[in-house]
Amino acid sequence: MVEAFAFVHDSCRIDDDADPEHGARVAEFARRLVHRKTLPLLPDEMELLVRA
Secondary structure (H helix, E strand, O other): OHHHHHHHOOOOOOOOOOOOHHHHHHHHHHHHHHHHOOOOHOOOHHHHHHOO
């Protein structure tokens, strides 16, 4: 989980300063990675990652 969080954290930022929507973009990005089996997470792990 820590590795998954580190991998996606800030990956969808469009600004180094205020970017209040980056969390939603990262959540969608992570969901796509899990769906494509690029990021191997169980459903409970995915939910935890999205909430983090």
